[in-house]
Amino acid sequence: MSFEYQVRDLSLAEAGRHELRLAEHEMPGLMALRAEFGDSKPLAGARIAGSLHMTVQTAVLIETLVALGAQVRWASCNIFSTQDQAAAAVVVGDGTVDEPAGVPVFAWKGETLEEYWALADRIFDWGTDAEGHRIGPNMILDDGGDATTLVLEGKRFEAAGAVPATTAEDSEEYAVVLEHLRKSLAEDPERWTRIAAGIKGVTEETTTGVHRLDEYFRNGVLPFPAINVNDSVTKSKFDNKYGTRHSLIDGINRGTDVLIGGKTAVVFGYGDVGKGCAESLRGQGARVVVTEVDPINALQAAMDGYQVVRLEDVVETADLFITATGNKDVVMAADIAKMKHQALIGNIGHFDNEIDMAGLARIPGVEKVEIKPQVHEWRIPASEGVAAHSVIVLSEGRLLNLGNATGHPSFVMSNSFANQVLAQIEIFTKPESYPVGVYRLSKQLDEKVARLHLDALGVRLTELTKSQADYLGVDVEGPYKSEHYRY
Numbered sequence: 001m002s003f004e005y006q007v008r009d010l011s012l013a014e015a016g017r018h019e020l021r022l023a024e025h026e027m028p029g030l031m032a033l034r035a036e037f038g039d040s041k042p043l044a045g046a047r048i049a050g051s052l053h054m055t056v057q058t059a060v061l062i063e064t065l066v067a068l069g070a071q072v073r074w075a076s077c078n079i080f081s082t083q084d085q086a087a088a089a090v091v092v093g094d095g096t097v098d099e100p101a102g103v104p105v106f107a108w109k110g111e112t113l114e115e116y117w118a119l120a121d122r123i124f125d126w127g128t129d130a131e132g133h134r135i136g137p138n139m140i141l142d143d144g145g146d147a148t149t150l151v152l153e154g155k156r157f158e159a160a161g162a163v164p165a166t167t168a169e170d171s172e173e174y175a176v177v178l179e180h181l182r183k184s185l186a187e188d189p190e191r192w193t194r195i196a197a198g199i200k201g202v203t204e205e206t207t208t209g210v211h212r213l214d215e216y217f218r219n220g221v222l223p224f225p226a227i228n229v230n231d232s233v234t235k236s237k238f239d240n241k242y243g244t245r246h247s248l249i250d251g252i253n254r255g256t257d258v259l260i261g262g263k264t265a266v267v268f269g270y271g272d273v274g275k276g277c278a279e280s281l282r283g284q285g286a287r288v289v290v291t292e293v294d295p296i297n298a299l300q301a302a303m304d305g306y307q308v309v310r311l312e313d314v315v316e317t318a319d320l321f322i323t324a325t326g327n328k329d330v331v332m333a334a335d336i337a338k339m340k341h342q343a344l345i346g347n348i349g350h351f352d353n354e355i356d357m358a359g360l361a362r363i364p365g366v367e368k369v370e371i372k373p374q375v376h377e378w379r380i381p382a383s384e385g386v387a388a389h390s391v392i393v394l395s396e397g398r399l400l401n402l403g404n405a406t407g408h409p410s411f412v413m414s415n416s417f418a419n420q421v422l423a424q425i426e427i428f429t430k431p432e433s434y435p436v437g438v439y440r441l442s443k444q445l446d447e448k449v450a451r452l453h454l455d456a457l458g459v460r461l462t463e464l465t466k467s468q469a470d471y472l473g474v475d476v477e478g479p480y481k482s483e484h485y486r487y
């Protein structure tokens with residue numbers, strides 16, 4: 001099969017390569033795994049379909065998977081998150097712009113929804129074998145579950161013999177998925193069923209994707225094992241928290257340059273992401289308030305010094321609204337209509353359903369003005385008791401740290417992606433240990449990922465004596481905590 005790829009501009013590859021080179025130094029976990037497994041190549045024979053933000057950090061992940069023997073095809077998991085120079089560098093690889101020799105990437109910044117799903121499809125299309133049969137991947141590396149969902153929805157509709165008609169309840173995006181699968185079914189009525197049968201497993205990056213996997217498993221439709229990478233401690237307690245602590249205000253600053261100090265900021269959800277967001281806004285001098293549905297998280301927020309409120313308490317007075325719940329319908333159009341002039345609204349949760357963008361567009365007389373890509377002013381006409389005003393929406397309600405900025409920095413992603421690599425090795429090399437189900441990596445591997453990042457920060461770990469270890473009932477080499485310890 002000829003070398004295929006779809007990226008914005010291969011001439012960006014050199015700039016991308018420089019960024020990758022700097023990122024490699026900041027990703028000691030991934031580089032250590034290259035050193036450990038580069039010769040034994042545990043992923044030889046793996047055909048990985050990757051769907052994860054196509055950033056500089058992801059480029060280092062992709063090249064690590066290749067160094068461990070895998071073949072890889074890649075798409076982004078968000079229409080705005082691709083860094084075009086990183087995509088170009090991965091495609092060019094050791095080759096040249098005229099003769100690229102790297103990894104097939106199908107992604108660019110600013111895809112339409114139709115393009116997004118067509119590009120997602122390309123990571124499942126590995127050409128044909130000698131007999132002319134189509135080849136698919138045997139592993140998925142997913143972020144948010146879109147790649148897995150494409151396979152499972154395709155398989156479901158193939159079993160039913162038809163794709164259902166789109167209904168008024170379907171989101172614009174799901175209507176695109178249905179249309180895509182309609183065409184696929186007409187061309188090859190068993191394609192997704194075959195692909196699903198060939199997949200050994202999926203490793204999932206984020207909270208929202210794990211929710212989807214858990215639901216597929218509960219409903220008995222998950223056909224292959226999954227590793228929940230998100231809930232490795234060295235992922236969710238680092239990337240979700242310290243990553244967003246860095247990249248939330250990066251997105252706000254690059255998007256708007258509005259001064260954060262002194263403003264009132266509302267953070268919706270005080271999970272790992274909400275904690276990082278609240279801390280970063282407070283670090284800039286904002287007065288941060290939090291909304292929560294879970295009494296435990298609400299109590300945590302209160303004890304951390306944040307007032308816990310309901311949206312209605314602050315909707316007319318707050319300056320910044322940041323959703324971080326992974327839930328839907330958190331800020332509705334009717335709320336936005338009450339906000340003050342030039343209130344700033346952004347989402348950092350995985351999907352774009354936290355903020356009611358469709359409802360906003362339906363407000364009678366509303367006008368959308370592009371300030372620059374991924375920054376829009378929505379002008380809302382006067383209504384009963386509320387003067388005409390406008391609000392600023394970042395990244396059209398999609399995750400703003402990747403839409404308006406460049407996502408999390410390399411060092412924290414090295415932790416997340418070291419977990420991804422170990423999870424891929426686990427499922428690919430030990431299928432007998434993973435019957436269909438949703439698993440986490442062992443605590444040994446979690447601690448290993450942390451260890452790989454200590455030297456770079458000058459950490460000197462204290463070693464347990466044998467007698468201390470016996471006293472605690474643990475091994476000198478770890479793991480040091482029980483499974484239910486919460487960090």
Ligand code: NAI
Nearest residue numbers: 206207208269271272273292293294325326327348349350
């Ligand atoms: P989490 O489950 O730890 O936290 C979410 C919190 O929101 C929970 O405490 C929950 O009680 C609360 N919540 C749910 N519905 C709510 C509502 N209607 N109002 C107020 N609070 C509500 O999840 P985590 O790990 O913090 O992730 C949140 C989202 O961010 C997910 O979609 C995840 O996939 C995404 N994510 C995004 C990243 C990024 O770089 N943008 C990085 C990591 C995760």
